[in-house]
Amino acid sequence: MSQTEQVVYVVDDDEAVRKSIYYLLTAKGYPVREFASGEDFLASAALQRCGCVVLDLRLGGMSGLQVFDALRASGSPLVTVFLSGHGDISLAVDATKKGAYGWLEKPCKDSLLRDTIALAMREAEGAYKAYSLKAEQRKLWQTLTPREQQVAWQIRTGAPNKRIAQVLSIDVRTVETHRAKVYYKLGLSNTTELDHLMRDVEIPPLDELAGH
């Protein structure tokens, strides 16, 4: 299974629903894996993959929303489609606001499910690309020495070299060297690109590092 191979996870405690979705999507050619509970899914599924999760909101044990939150926390690039009952639409809407791709009200037509999954898969590709890029950038960031990281934080604030030298109590020339290395190592050419990268890969704040 390659890194980019797509997968569909189905998490539903109703066996019939779960199984039928499995059949449906299998028939469409998706590689499908099914789970009877959120706990099972989080424990045994590969989460850092390209694909989507069909997640029932009401589950015995962990609820759908809890599973979704856990997924988000793990930085999984999986796209989530909720299955909701008649009374849970508001929950589904909230979940969508939090970043879920969408929701399907049970009972849903098989065509709608199919179409939604197809769209979610396309979304999942993009998401996975962004996830992969970010992972690459984070790797690049990790190649920076701590001093370089410190300098990078200062550069991001838009401070001139002199000032950075004063803050870090180092020589201006040294600052210049570090700045050049940062740009080089991260493959960037200006401060704006650095800012975007740091924001995208969610570089931990400076003082956190300073604590080390």
Add this chain to the structure above:
Amino acid sequence: MSSPYLRWISWLILAAAVGSLVFLIGQRVGEREAQTQRDAMRRAAEVNTLAVRSVVEKYKHLPFTVAQHPDVARALEAPADGQARDRANRYLQGINQRAESNVLYLLNRQGLTINASNWDRPDSFVGKDYSVRPYFTQALQGETGLFYGVGKDTGEPGLFLAAPVRQGAHVMGVVAVKVSLAEIDATWKDAGTPTLLSDSFGIVFLGNAPPFGDLGLGKDRSYVLKRTLTPEQNQWLQDHYVYGRKQLLKAAPWQEAPTSESPALEGTYLVRDSQGNQHTFLAMDQAVFAETDPFKALGWTLTVMVDYAPVIRERNNAWLSACLGTGLLLMLALYWRARERRYREIQQDRQELERRVAERTSELGQANAFRKAMEDSLLVGMRARDLDGRIIYVNPAHAQITGYTAQELMGQLPPYPYWHPDDVERHWNKSDAALRGQAALSGWESRLLHKNGHEVHTMVYTAPLIDAAGHHSGWMSSVVDITQQKKSEALQRQQLEQLQHAQRLAGMGEMASIIGHELNQPLEAMGNFASAAQDFAEQNRTDMLYSSLGEIRQQIQRAAAILKRIKTIGKRQTPGPAPMQLNSVAENVLNWLAPQIHHSQVRVETRFEAGLKPVQADAVLIEQVVLNLVINAMQAMREVPAERRLLVIETSQEGQHVCLRVRDHGPGVPDDMASRIFEPFYTTKAEGLGLGLNICRTIVEGHRGSLTVRNSDSSGAIFSLQLEITP
């Protein structure tokens, strides 16, 4: 002043008046009688006076006439002349004879009789001296001599009249005539009533008074004195030999009564027998001679008496009559008064009686009217029967209820026409029991057939009928029409059933929602499987195709099972009250709701007390109640995080009750809603009818139980259902 005193006064006045009247009547009658007597006396007196006077008148002029005669004068002139004397004697004798006088005689101036008509008789007056006689002295003085007296020598009484014999102015002698009044006396004797002649001295010298016995007048010169004489008078009488030489004057055998006793009649007086006979006479004095009469000097008085007894008798009779009359009147009055009083009393009694009768009648009438109004206004039918069951009375309400009038039912014996034909046997039993005095106090429900054919449901209560004398005379039944009540009960039951049905429908709506949700799953699954099957067929993946179809079949079975459950729930009939176990009811409900409970992510904790006593209740209805409570509890916890959704159902036995508590861990019931939560159409749910808890309470109360709610100390509401243990 008190009235008795007044009455006495008036009685006294009346008595005095009546007494006076009686007295006056007596007096008046006596007076009238006396008047009659007096008039008779007066007539008698007149007649007798006339008789006396006629005698006197007859002889009045005789002496004068005789005195004129020459022979008389001659005899006086020549006393010695024998011839003259004889002539005179013969003359006198002749006159005397013709005049029918007693004696006619001539006296000389010395009072010596020289000639007399009885000269030739042995008792001749000649030679007798009458000089002391008043008539002589009167005549000697030239006047007419008048005297009544007893003969000085003869002793015979008589009236003496004398006239002077004159020769010129010289009186030579006196001519006297003696007239006897014996003739008059004889006529008076026959009269029978006292007739008396008395002189100016009051000496009765003539007449008689038979009631007083023989007065003996003139005999032995005895006379009667009407009044006592003075000594001078007596002397004078003796001197003049008026009543003889040896006069014998006796007191009258009568006495004049005091004037006060005399009747008020002029000229009369009363005389009473002084000898003890107590005879009373009415007397009258009449002067014999008028004032102008020359004989007045005689002073004669005629006294007439009549027996006063008749007057007294009349008066007494009158008094008696008056008294009797008065008494009679009084008695009549008393009788009348008594009669009046009696009559009045009777009248009063009658009036009182009438009044009391009227009162009583009015009371009775009022009581009757009251009773009648009461009976007429009564909606309860009243029927009285005698001991044999014969109807003796029915009130209008009874007629209203049965349609049979009192006239139609009166005297009827069972079976009565209004007995329902389907219940005749029952009616017989109850009727017989009632007549035996075994009617149930609580009454019995009797179905009747109204005359117009419609059914009437009644309650009949029977009690003994006790008459005024305290005898048990029959049976009184009250008949209460409960048709309407029955109808409304039925209606109420129907309404309750409808309500319960509605509730069940509402509950079924919820159930349908739950089950529908449940049904969604297989449907959705089937859609998916079908779609997959289609794809597999296109891809010629037969194994997967079969597998899909197999799944579809499974889902169809699952859906069918769900539908079957819905059907059974909808079809459930209320079996009616029967002993049931609260624990099993709660278990049933939890079994039904298991999918929903699971789906709602609610944990259920049951704490059923083992060996609960059964309760008499409709299990289906109670299940409905518990179902409602559990659904409510689940709904109450919808907003609560799933891990805190705990529902506790516990049962317990508390005294004579079994209890079931459903506790949720939701927000609880707001205080202001706790009182309204059981009201109909009260709801907090958008899709609820608001009938759930209201019907629950109605059902529970219908089972004589209670359904209450309170908030738990920690969180959530606790609904408590209490039912009475079947005794």
